Amino acid sequence: MGIADGKRLADYGLSSERLLMEGKGPGAFEQEVAQLEQAVLATTLDKAVSWAQTHSMWPDTFGLACCAIEMMAVTGPRYDLARFGMEAFRNSPRQADLMIVSGRVSHKMAPPLRQIYDQMLEPKWVIAMGACASSGGMFANYAILQGVDRVVPVDVYVPGCPPRPEGLTEGIIRLHERVIAGVPPAYEMNEGIC
């Protein structure tokens, strides 16, 4: 994926493993985000809007299979999603900002998936949670869509079968970083199929 001038986020040094890398403590990350923001030339108003968007990004209830149970675990008391303001899973796509596709998408489910995505209002983001949503997972067969990015543009892919709740939280945080840095949602990118 690329921003308007074609560079990748990693080229700007943005990385969420910042806390594990030497010399990249929380301070260095804020520096990177600041550099990225300068590169993207977001206005103060844009930054304020992005900040607000990431602090109450309500997901849509799109749990499909095993990953859905781990997604529910993220909302549970141990891996509390409410600290990000995201525990309000909206059942109506009209009120949702984020679609976490959690589980294997069959060819029969792909049209409803696209319909739900179309019913969401901009700005909207998609997280492909798990191996099945990212690429079809362990099911390379006639029944499963080989990656949900065949029908919807995806912002973040979270690997795992299923990803641990911490893994999904990492994916959500990376999405928040993306939004705060001013990167537009996937449907506005010049790559992708939709």
Add this chain to the structure above:
Amino acid sequence: MATRTDSALSGPALYEGTKIPAPVPSWVQVSDARRESGNVLQVNFGPNHPSTHGVLRLVVDLDGEEVVGMRAVIGYLHTGFEKTMEQKSWWKAINYPSRIDYLATFQNELVFVLAIEKLLEIEVPAKATWVRMALSELNRLHSHLIWLGTMGLELGVQSMYMYCFDQRERVLDLFEMVTGVRVHGRYCQAGGLAEDIPAAFVEEARAFCRNFQKMIGEYERLTWQNKMWQRRTQGIGVVSAEDAIRLGLSGPNLRGSGLNWDLRKSEPYLFYDQVEFDVPVYEQGDCDARARVRIDEMRESLRIAEQSLDKIEQMAADPWISGERKVVLPPREELQTSMESLIHHFKIVTEGYRVPAGEVYVAIEGPRGEQGCYVVSDGGAKPWRVHFRAPSFLTIAAAPTLCQEHLIADLIAISASLDTLMGDSDR
């Protein structure tokens, strides 16, 4: 009854007093006359719905708030497990069944491995069987906890969700200790277990069981003594024992209608005939009865788990997998000294072990009912045909029978009390 005489499409009844619709048992149909009267509205409880427990589509005909017609459409999670498993060797195919019923993950792989072992006629060491029993019961607890949490969420007792998920995390801690991952552990192996259990498992599991005993009492107070729960589950979705047998219901759905049928007692597998436990049976056949069966089952699961843990503790030094070298990898130390072990290791890893030709059907008591596996082998290193008998498949087919003449809000309570799972029904 109104729906049956009203419908011009009904055929001869199966027997007196049955509520199963005819001619299609899984479809409550509305007569053309009634539909043309203009009062009937067809509504889609679409595949994306918070209360259908997954991607289930219910096409419901409503007259006001009363359900006068209903059928279920499934297949939105059809994954092609059975065909995919035919392409993999026996060893690799064990990865797949876990994902079918994604709440009873251990029991799915257990039923498949039991089928392989039946064809192989291989002897499993006692310690492996006791560990499988303990993990099966913990898995049942896990499944019932999530069921209780989501049923509470849908009936308005929302704090149940948080309580149940908290306890669920502790069960998953135990699974993580044993298998390395929270769910989809792939711990069963043909001949026993993939690895020995860690030394601290028995103590941790006992501590969990002690703590969980107290929690069940709290759950009961939050549910049975809650007027909302009582009004929404008692007398709702009644199914008679005879209808339940005809419809192929199993597990708690049968036991909630008064039938004392539990595969662990009636057709014991593993060592269930060597442990003491009771089978809860309730007569009323309504949502409340089914829910009570499951909560009482949680208590019984704890009893079985504790007895299994005692046995495991005594057998700490015993082998956890069979010594049959044609099927089971030899221990790594042997590879340095024995040429034969090296060859066996090589052959098993590259070609895969062969399972003699034959067909078997193995059924175990899963949290949702009778989980069965039909395996046909041609004598080779890959399965020829694997078919899973999914309890949820038949339960969803039976849902319209239970939902007749109820209000739309009762539909939610009924579908929650039936504890269906789409991964299980769609495979």
Add this chain to the structure above:
Amino acid sequence: MTSYKRVPGLVEVNEALGETTLVVERERLNEAALYLRDKLGFNYLADIAAADYLGWGGEVAGSWGSAEGRDLNVPYTLGPSLVAEPKPKRFSVSYHVLALRSDPVRLRLQTWLDDGEQVATVVEIWPAADWLEREVYDLMGVVFEGHPNLVRVLMPEDWEGHPLRKDYPIGGEPVRFSGEA
């Protein structure tokens, strides 16, 4: 023990691995099912499973090793194992029934058919067969004569082909990697 000699259309009784399989003629399946339910008490239909034996009896799957020096009569020796017995027809449809009572009995009622042949439905006998037969029709293409609602249940309604047949490809796509174009 139950004697199955008087089941209508009986072809043979197989006992293996603790399980009993009754093979009956395709045309008399309904009579056999009624007899089992009413006379022998098999009131519960657990499962209907079909299997496609196209390609059965050829090289056993996975036999990459050579036969020199192996004893062909010892089961699961690492080498070509016993060649499986040939099957009478292409498809087998197995009804796993259960006598749900205090002394339970399980049974597999099996019938064989070729592509294009139909089997009578048992929906009137065991209503659980409604969706089970739909699944067999959907995935294997076996038509159940007299079924009131024989449409696809798992695949989309307009899907062509029957996926679980042996001549239907597994599907899927070659894996793309991010470094490629």
